[in-house]
Amino acid sequence: MHIAIAGNIGSGKTTLTGLLSKHYGWEAHYETAENNPYLDDFYDDMQHWSFNLQIYFLNERFGQIQKIRESGLDVVQDRTIYEDAYIFAANLHAMGLMSMRDYKTYRSLFDKMTGFIQSPDLLIYLRASVPTLVRQIQKRGRAFESGIRLDYLGKLNDRYEKWISQYISGNILIINVDEIQFEETPEDLNSVINRIDAQIHGLF
Numbered sequence: 001m002h003i004a005i006a007g008n009i010g011s012g013k014t015t016l017t018g019l020l021s022k023h024y025g026w027e028a029h030y031e032t033a034e035n036n037p038y039l040d041d042f043y044d045d046m047q048h049w050s051f052n053l054q055i056y057f058l059n060e061r062f063g064q065i066q067k068i069r070e071s072g073l074d075v076v077q078d079r080t081i082y083e084d085a086y087i088f089a090a091n092l093h094a095m096g097l098m099s100m101r102d103y104k105t106y107r108s109l110f111d112k113m114t115g116f117i118q119s120p121d122l123l124i125y126l127r128a129s130v131p132t133l134v135r136q137i138q139k140r141g142r143a144f145e146s147g148i149r150l151d152y153l154g155k156l157n158d159r160y161e162k163w164i165s166q167y168i169s170g171n172i173l174i175i176n177v178d179e180i181q182f183e184e185t186p187e188d189l190n191s192v193i194n195r196i197d198a199q200i201h202g203l204f
Helices: 013-024 039-044 046-071 081-094 100-114 130-140 150-165 186-200
Strands: 002-007 027-029 075-078 122-127 171-176
Touching (some): 002 013, 002 150, 013 186, 039 046, 130 150
Parallel strands (some): 002 075, 122 171
16 A cells, blocks of 8 residues: 655645554655755755756655555655656746756656656645645744745645646545644544545545
């Protein structure tokens, strides 16, 4: 079983990945933001470093998916390879922060890579408003995220909603983070787990 958790910056992907991994006894695969050599530079100068950052993420995510499938283990994955292309790279290009040349090169590489991978058995999308994202970003206090603009988060949210509305690669579960606090409230976490169980066991 391969469950992948998608959502904007600060939506709670890493937290839910850990909670689900602990509950099911499955292996957790996290996004390695702290070890990313481009993030600090990117937030200082998005236009200069956007292509480098997205290629790094794409390469890391592709390798991660290969390991997941080769291991044969049940896995919960923090963020998907699709978000890199349909959300972040597309948004950077639309904002004029990635040139058409770089964007075409990136998308060509993405299209080739995704021809060799399988989509997750279940995609969980964490939907969150910008105020919720800001609150959770401030709560975790990562220095490289301190300069993220509200309009940037809003544009990412718009792209997430469009992508999710068109997602046909497998089963999907949408969780509204504005209305549920799975980290602080056991009842909310149990509600999420019950909905996941229903999906993976084919009850709905």
